[in-house]
Amino acid sequence: METQKPTPTPTPIPQECPNADYCLSYGIKTQEITQLFHHYQDFSLVTQITPIGQPSQNGFIRLLTYHLPIGSKQSYYSTAILKSIKPLQTADNLYYEYFVGQFVNYLATLFPFFVHTYNLVSYQDLDAHTTMANMTGKTQSDLGGKIGQWLNKHLQIIPFQQVKSHFPEACSNDVRLALLIETVKQPLTLTEIINVRNTPETLQRANNFVNFDLMSICLLIYGTLATTCQQFTHYDLHPNNILLIRCNDPHGFFEYNLHLYDPMTDEENRTITVYSQYLPKIIDYGRCYYHLDESRNSDQFREDLCQICQDCGRKSGFRTFNSTPSSETHYISPHRMNISHDLRLIKIISTWLKMNVPLMQSIADQLVYQDQYGTPERSTFGRSSQIMNVIDMSTKLISYFDNPQYKKIYFPQFPNNYSRYGSFDIHLTMEKPIAYIAHDFNRVGIIPSDS
Structure with missing residues (x-):
């Protein structure tokens, strides 16, 4: 109608x-x-x-x-x-x-x-x-x-x-x-911003990103994934599924205030602040595991799927629901949580940059990821010096931030001729919504109706 x-x-x-x-x-x-x-x-x-x-x-x-x-x-x-x-x-x-x-x-x-x-x-x-x-x-x-x-x-x-x-x-x-x-x-994929270097402008953009933004972006992504890992696994987390929005001011940057919590008490105990000219967006949710509550989750979806669709939807775009996690299926199983699988992103980035970024070489050496496209779940929760899951990755990145020498090199502040475009407050307890404070707005969006 x-x-x-x-x-x-x-x-x-x-x-x-x-x-x-x-x-x-x-x-x-x-x-x-x-x-x-x-x-x-x-x-x-x-x-x-x-x-x-x-x-x-x-x-x-x-x-x-x-x-x-x-x-x-x-x-x-x-x-x-x-x-x-x-x-x-x-x-x-x-x-x-x-x-x-x-x-x-x-x-x-x-x-x-x-x-x-x-x-x-x-x-x-x-x-x-x-x-x-x-x-x-x-x-x-x-x-x-x-x-x-x-x-x-x-x-x-x-x-x-x-x-x-x-x-x-x-x-x-x-x-x-x-x-x-x-x-x-107007996004760029993480692949584009790191690997496209065929002009002076794109070469400068890539170098600036690696020098000023890269580790902060990794901390934002893995801090989020570690916080949500009991409820969410992406299962297809690679650099083309990370989009980056650059703030409108070429000399502006975003400030991210991450309110951390003590896992023993689940209470916020300190705040760390990182900076980037970019806002990352995780996209493409077609293979994700999710669990909101007992009735709204991917395991319940699979039960309904197998009751309604012939052969559990194997020939209707639901084939990943029909596989047992293995190397042949890249350990993808949307109705099962896997807190290690989303390390795929950092595995790819560290492979690209380990020859030029010493910290990425360190991450690559500590990372445990079985195959190119996936890995079985390993739940170490900090009991190993190796990086085996998203919690380990987040913890490792925070430890780098807490190291004064690493912080100066890999989590730098922007030069004095740059200014804050906006500030995000993000609570990793998941008890408060995000808050954004704008320090500048690009006044666009009102246009003549006949244009």
């Missing part, structure tokens, strides 16, 4: 958020912004569809631009990513990723290093899926009318209360399901 575009009326927008997408990334006014854009469910607000990146063998990504009228001459805009798969058995089923995403939405209130999952979407037919896959960029005049009308006709937002009723569709026709997720603005 098509929805009519609302008559432009003055709409209050958060004054702190002239750019909605950046505020969503920073965790500012998230609820207010998503409500303003009707939780990205009103396709009548969409005025442009833009292809993002190159199509992969598994799927494609489209950027939807939403314009919200705030008066007769202006509109407030935001974007969302539409993630779709191709009709191949190798693609992970997006239906499961939606459920992981709802859990990750909770984590995103505590840590700014995740992206939000908005909606599960169903293509009305395969022709619509094919049309979207073949798009090279569509504006209002294409598709025989306004884009919003075409989207409302051919795509359906599945209400949260009805998602479970679409389980059979996920088993039999999973290609018709898609996800609407948060946009990461």
Whole structure:
């Protein structure tokens, strides 16, 4: 059923958020912004569809631009990513990723290093899926009318209360399901920022990142993973699944205040502060283990899967649920926790940089990771000098920070001609939401409605 575009009326927008997408990334006014854009469910607000990146063998990504009228001459805009798969058995089923995403939405209130999952979407037919896959960029005049009308006709937002009723569709026709997720603005992958050095500018960027940002970014990621490891395993954590948002000011940086806790008392006992020009985002949740409570977890999902889908969904994008952790399956098992598997990221980084960064050589020497793409779980919890899991990795990075010599070299402050762009307060007790204090805002985001 098509929805009519609302008559432009003055709409209050958060004054702190002239750019909605950046505020969503920073965790500012998230609820207010998503409500303003009707939780990205009103396709009548969409005025442009833009292809993002190159199509992969598994799927494609489209950027939807939403314009919200705030008066007769202006509109407030935001974007969302539409993630779709191709009709191949190798693609992970997006239906499961939606459920992981709802859990990750909770984590995103505590840590700014995740992206939000908005909606599960169903293509009305395969022709619509094919049309979207073949798009090279569509504006209002294409598709025989306004884009919003075409989207409302051919795509359906599945209400949260009805998602479970679409389980059979996920088993039999999973290609018709898609996800609407948060946009990461102008990101670089960790791979790009470290390894692309083919121009003077990219060489300087890579060197600056390694010298000023690298160890802080590693501490932020592994501090988060260590804190959440009893509830979350990513299972596909490599440098292409870490996106980095650079702050808008070329001479600005983010300040991260990590409030640590004593594991014996579970109470905060001190705060450490690290700096970076980048905000990291962990993406791609299609293989994750999650556990929110006794009824909302990946093990319960597998039980439902095996009751509803033939052969437990083995041929419907759920094959990782059907395997026993082994070297052949890279020890991936979404319904089982593995606090060692996500060391894959630091294994790759240390391999890249150990010849140029002495501390990375030290990490590589201490790291225990069995295969290239995975490892069995090892629960040492600090009883060994080796790094066997994400808790060990976080503890090791904090010990480097506490070493005055290492801190000066690997966790440096920025030069005096740089200034704080914003400050994050992150509580590793998981008892308080993230807090972001802006020291500067790039005043963009209000644009003429006819542009």
